[in-house]
Amino acid sequence: MSKGVLATEKRGIRELGAEEKVGWDAVPRGVVLESFEKRVENVAHIPPEERPYSDFNSYTATVASWRVIKPVYNRDICIDCQNCWVWCPDTSIISRDKQMLGIDYDHCKGCGVCVEVCPTNPKSLLMFAEAVDNEEALAQWPQKKKKEKK
Amino acid sequence: MAKKFELNEVEVWDGNYAASQALRQAQVDVVAAYPITPSTPIVENYGAYEANGYVDGEFVMVESEHAAMSGCIGAAAAGGRVATATSSQGFALMVETLYQASGMRLPIVLTVVNRALASPLNVRGDHSDMYLGRDAGWIHLDAYNSQEAYDLTLCAFKIGENLDVRLPVMVHQDGFTTSHKAQNVRPLQDEDAYKFVGDYKPVDDMLDFTRPVTHGAQTEEDWHFEHKAKQHKALMDSRAVIDEVFKEFKDLTGREYKRVESYMMDDAEVAMVLLGSSVETAVLAAKELREKEGIKVGIISPRVFRPFPFDLVRDELDRENLKAVVCMDKSAPGGAMGALFNEVAGALTSTKVRPMVTNYIYGLGGRDFSIEEAQRIMREQKAHADAGYITTPIQQFSGVRGPKLGFFETRRGK
Numbered sequence: 001m002s003k004g005v006l007a008t009e010k011r012g013i014r015e016l017g018a019e020e021k022v023g024w025d026a027v028p029r030g031v032v033l034e035s036f037e038k039r040v041e042n043v044a045h046i047p048p049e050e051r052p053y054s055d056f057n058s059y060t061a062t063v064a065s066w067r068v069i070k071p072v073y074n075r076d077i078c079i080d081c082q083n084c085w086v087w088c089p090d091t092s093i094i095s096r097d098k099q100m101l102g103i104d105y106d107h108c109k110g111c112g113v114c115v116e117v118c119p120t121n122p123k124s125l126l127m128f129a130e131a132v133d134n135e136e137a138l139a140q141w142p143q144k145k146k147k148e149k150k
Numbered sequence: 151m152a153k154k155f156e157l158n159e160v161e162v163w164d165g166n167y168a169a170s171q172a173l174r175q176a177q178v179d180v181v182a183a184y185p186i187t188p189s190t191p192i193v194e195n196y197g198a199y200e201a202n203g204y205v206d207g208e209f210v211m212v213e214s215e216h217a218a219m220s221g222c223i224g225a226a227a228a229g230g231r232v233a234t235a236t237s238s239q240g241f242a243l244m245v246e247t248l249y250q251a252s253g254m255r256l257p258i259v260l261t262v263v264n265r266a267l268a269s270p271l272n273v274r275g276d277h278s279d280m281y282l283g284r285d286a287g288w289i290h291l292d293a294y295n296s297q298e299a300y301d302l303t304l305c306a307f308k309i310g311e312n313l314d315v316r317l318p319v320m321v322h323q324d325g326f327t328t329s330h331k332a333q334n335v336r337p338l339q340d341e342d343a344y345k346f347v348g349d350y351k352p353v354d355d356m357l358d359f360t361r362p363v364t365h366g367a368q369t370e371e372d373w374h375f376e377h378k379a380k381q382h383k384a385l386m387d388s389r390a391v392i393d394e395v396f397k398e399f400k401d402l403t404g405r406e407y408k409r410v411e412s413y414m415m416d417d418a419e420v421a422m423v424l425l426g427s428s429v430e431t432a433v434l435a436a437k438e439l440r441e442k443e444g445i446k447v448g449i450i451s452p453r454v455f456r457p458f459p460f461d462l463v464r465d466e467l468d469r470e471n472l473k474a475v476v477c478m479d480k481s482a483p484g485g486a487m488g489a490l491f492n493e494v495a496g497a498l499t500s501t502k503v504r505p506m507v508t509n510y511i512y513g514l515g516g517r518d519f520s521i522e523e524a525q526r527i528m529r530e531q532k533a534h535a536d537a538g539y540i541t542t543p544i545q546q547f548s549g550v551r552g553p554k555l556g557f558f559e560t561r562r563g564k
Contacts, residue, residue: 034363
């Protein structure tokens with residue numbers, strides 16, 4: 001699986017649980033985990049790919065292996081409504097300036113909520129088996145459904 | 151800026167009022183509390199100080215004790231000095247969060263007014279709640295009277311907030327016997343008390359937006375054990391800090407506290423080990439017995455119940471002249487020997503001398519523990535010493551009506 005949009009040299013660089021196992025004398029007091037490697041100012045206004053995330057932050061861990069099905073994004077149909085961005089429980093929809101860019105496959109767990117809330121016809125996000133290549137998935141995209149006559 | 155509270159050199163305070171005054175003088179940032187007998191007046195008084203301008207911090211009324219300690223944990227993680235009070239059923243409801251507070255290394259101060267646990271429902275004093283919290287990873291200080299409830303509450307902040315400790319601290323006092331008994335108390339003036347406690351030093355505070363941190367992380371089998379080991383070491387190592395704070399307090403006030411208090415132990419042939427206000431009863435009983443009957447009785451009490459003073463208990467009991475030790479537990483033992491018996495007997499497994507150790511369950515639900523009853527038990531210890539073996543069952547009950555209750559016989563020297 002490719003890393004997808006806005007992947008940095010820190011995003012998802014280690015499998016969760018593959019950390020170096022240090023002893024009791026080296027674990028942080030009170031299990032207090034620092035998010036960043038250094039002090040930050042107005043961090044909410046810095047895009048994630050530019051933040052100095054520490055090894056304790058889930059940004060640097062990947063959980064891609066947890067996923068068996070994945071959402072695939074079709075830019076040609078998307079209307080940038082941001083519904084998927086709002087609903088994604090793992091902030092794995094990447095959007096900049098209200099333009100949908102794609103999926104963070106390091107952190108997406110394949111829950112399918114984004115597909116469920118996508119309002120376009122056909123949908124701009126669809127679930128495929130993890131093993132299916134994204135190009136292949138886009139080639140199989142369904143046609144627009146016609147309104148049924150009442 | 152909080153107003154100064156005018157205090158006389160000697161005030162007449164009960165244990166609850168003494169504890170509330172210490173909380174006020176420490177200028178706690180957040181008190182989140184829910185009232186319960188017999189500790190209600192602590193937070194009630196504190197609320198009055200807050201309403202009348204004697205406190206700068208916040209008083210948060212919550213819907214339960216679970217919420218009270220949860221609020222304290224949040225406020226402490228945010229970076230404030232935090233305290234609350236509870237008893238009995240409220241303490242029981244807090245238990246889940248007590249473990250969170252210690253594991254997260256938040257130096258919250260909890261003033262506990264000891265009371266029995268239901269069922270049957272009972273509002274009187276015993277040590278059921280203290281024992282329920284003994285493995286929760288907190289430091290436990292034990293006050294025998296109002297003065298000590300005041301003194302130890304001030305010390306609690308200074309011990310828990312020490313950067314080498316960073317652990318929550320409970321200050322125990324006996325329900326009604328201490329909490330509602332007015333006695334002479336010599337308080338410090340506000341500025342002296344605050345100077346002793348010192349400014350709060352935030353650590354890993356969530357309100358530091360330049361260094362965002364995660365509090366309350368989850369760990370599984372690959373990390374949990376290391377964190378608990380580190381926490382246990384901090385609790386064990388706090389013994390040196392407790393000694394240092396007690397010394398500073400003595401330098402300031404002349405009042406001396408030790409992790410283990412001992413009375414008349416130098417030449418003691420028999421000893422009684424106990425906690426709380428009963429220590430004062432036992433000391434009076436022992437003095438009288440020494441004068442009238444020549445029985446050499448000594449008393450020891452773990453002033454600091456956790457970290458258990460294994461070192462000092464052993465020092466006190468490892469004496470050639472000491473023949474019999476009785477451990478008095480004021481909590482229903484739930485199918486075991488009392489906790490104090492087990493702790494003390496454990497400490498005695500590595501001493502040169504090996505006195506006989508017995509256990510009494512006493513004072514449950516506020517049953518009075520009289521000087522006469524203390525002396526009866528002390529005479530019984532003397533009988534063990536003279537016979538050279540334990541002449542009664544190892545565990546007995548003191549002051550309960552009905553046929554005599556006892557469990558287990560000795561296998562030594564009979």
